[in-house]
Amino acid sequence: MNLNIHAGHNPDGKVACGAIGLIKESTGNRDVKNDLIDILKEENNTVYDCTVDNGTSASDVINKIVAKCNAHSVDLDVSIHFNFGANDKNGNGNTTGVEVLVYKMSGPAYEAAVRICKEIEALGYKNRGVKQRTDLGVLKNTKAPALLVECCFVDDKDDIDLYNSKSMAKAIAQGILNKQISLSVPASTPVPESEVFYRAISGSFNNKNYANDRKAKLDKDGFSGVFLEAFVKDETTWYRVIAGSFKDKINAEQRIKDLSAKGYDGGFIAAFRK
Template identity: 55%
Template sequence: MRINIHAGHNPDGKVACGAVGILEESTEARKVKDSLIKILKYHGHTVYDCTVNNGMSQSDVLAKIIKKSNAHKVDLDVSIHFNSGRNDYDGDNKNGGVEVFIYSEDSKGRQYAEEICKKVQKLGYNNRGIKINNNLYVLKHSLSSAILVECCFVDDVDDAMLYDYDRMAIAIASGILGENLLEAIVTKDNVTLHKSESLDAISIGNLRKGDKVNVLRIRKLFIKVRIDGRTGWVYKKYLKSL
């Protein structure tokens, strides 16, 4: 696939930055975006970063994003955002959750939007589902099939407690690729669980063929996993996504 990815606002602290609460939208959107780009590239896809950091206003940011995005012929355009409006700073044991916007009912991005919502839901978030909006600038002016992902709420402590930018990126990548990258299975016996991201790192145990692990981070050669309360790094070629 060929994919555009962009964080939807100027950086935090600049004009036209994103929402701010417990989380800061512009900062976290860039973390998710960077991790998502790496994951998609690791899986062999062509990805363009169309994020804008020098917009003079909200309309200028949006126009510059579209100019960058429409310069590429892609299969999908993905705008990363964070939601606001919950105003829950004390916690009510309910999270705001994830939603994905598409331009119309018959948008080609619908299948990706549905899968992203399902995969982020696996992280524990409420699935708010697909939203139709033909007035959002990026969706309206993109020449490619476009989706706008509202990862979770910046002003909900329950969302913030669940949030991890790498896991969010893995969930979004899973939705785009139609795979479950959040979990993996060990493909051979006596695979070393390393303390850090290196074959020379201290071993903290061994994994058996068929062991199922939760994926926490995806890097070029290693994957950080959790199994039976242990967390460590496994050489990538010994894991297969479920």
């Protein structure tokens, strides 16, 4: 097969990077992408790496990825991402799992997406299934059939305890190629509690002015350690207002109570791994 493979978003630390939780999406998806390309090449496929590391905005990253993809004549475009929004910082014994996005619910991309979900499910993840998304540029503007893999959730401890890039890449490759691959992969390593920090979140906004306004109000009300963190979800840049980061979860819980006492309701704690 001829394949385009790319990791979504800019690298971590740059504008338009991916979500951050117990792992960083833009690092994790590049790890999976690199392992996936190695496996596919070992299986005698032609693979083009269409990852973009120099986008100036979320839309610029997408446009550059699409341009790279459309420069090649391939059977399939594959976009590697991680999901976000489980907020299961301690682990509840259940994974939130995998889903794969496609432009239409038929054809070669859909068929590969179904197989990829099943292969990742076999690793122990919940299968959230294949979902249709007609609004994403990486799916609607590429010439070849395209799919977007949301490998698992960066903010679910059960997901990340189970995760390693090589087993994830192998599962995706088996789904793409529709065959089993003989490849040994290392066991996953659970997240050490010593590496987990807890952030008090006081809102996420897709308008940076609103986020800055919230931060200014928190600063004025005497909350220390407030900062913004930008990440991209569904090709939209979001700005998360972090009202403190703590090693001890009890301190993060107290900060949420203090926020509520000042009228900032709806706060929550998110786990973060440095």
